[in-house]
Amino acid sequence: MNKSQIELIVRISETGSFTKAGEELHMTQPAVSRAVANIETELGTKLIKRDKKNGLSFTDIGERILITFRKILSELQKVDELIAAEQGLEIGKVHIGAYRTACTRFIPKIIRTMESQYPGVEIKLSEGSVDQVKEWLRSKSIDVGIIIPPDK
Template identity: 45%
Template sequence: MTITQIMTFVRVAETLSFTQAAHDLHMTQPAVSHAIASIENELDTLLLVRDRKKGVLLTEIGEQVLMQFRTILHSMEKVQQQVAAVKGLDVGTICVGAFPSASAYFLPPIIQKIKQNYPNLVFDLHEGSANDVKEWVYNRKIEVGIVLLPAPELDVIPLCENDMVLLLPASHPLQQQAHITIQHLHKEDMILCKGGHETAIIEAFDNENCELNITFTTHNVSALINMVRQGLGIGIVSNLALSMHPHQLDVREVTPRITSQIGIAIPSLPNASLAVQLLIKTAEELFIESAISISS
């Protein structure tokens, strides 16, 4: 099988559409179908199933082959970058993922610094939840991700700590407290923004033997801010995510600190491409050497 056929299979598997894959790869649909058929004939197994109702589906072995094919394509990208480095050229693509607040906070300065010296490098950005990004790295859909740690079975480089903070509704009794503890939050109506921090919050309440009363769960910080503004409860959100959304609400720290660690995750540090190594080095220079800690 050829690299082109492998690329075609990966694109079909990711889009679950022969038509979309043909459009993305600038191929005809019959050429895409022929590439998939050639791979299946060579492997003597069915990798994709066409269902009239559900569309294109991966078989169980197709899922496993997809991970291996992604690894092959990443290896080819690594070879191209190594050859380019010998020639003094900066070429290649960095396929990177991050959860929304990390994408907004970390990636712009990293990309800006890299582009100063390597203007021809291309960044293929993917944004999803913290758990999505871990899954993408593990399945080789992306080469590198900015995630919430820990990230089992992946190589990680810690970047910084990120505190959780409270958003208090107007005239809430806790505004009279000089220092708010988790004990003060026992059975209080809490609004939580899903994004991967849930485990740290639950553990912090359990350690203090306090009941975490989650009355609302949102999927974005803007919704959480508006709900707090309407007096529906106390918001608990990462300071990093909150920093991306202007507001006039009372922001308070909580004791003991509820914190999570943010880091870079890759399938294998020794096997990382030159471009990914450059991204990691740049991130370390920007965020580790300055000993940054994202807190209020």
């Protein structure tokens, strides 16, 4: 298993599509299908269920492996960041998930401030419901979640 294969599986989960994941990674859809088949063969288990009617979804083991794959990619990113810091550079990626009001009201100002202070840091914003943001945090799809605090 290599970094490219791990990135492919994570990208498929993020896009919900072999075709879209392939486009983002500059791969054809047949190449993505072959790569996924090879990964599943190597691991000895199915990760992704394909259904023409309902699209694709991850198996239970696929969901658990996906969490680990995200952790692996995060740790590899930390290695890149450590090397860059040693060279005097600030780099990295921060994926923020937030509910609609936050995305339109105060997150843009925060992002502008971060981009001006840390131009080497890539910021990705995903908008969803509070429940979606909580799920993204649980599955480690995002690094930071902005949600409405509970009443309690």
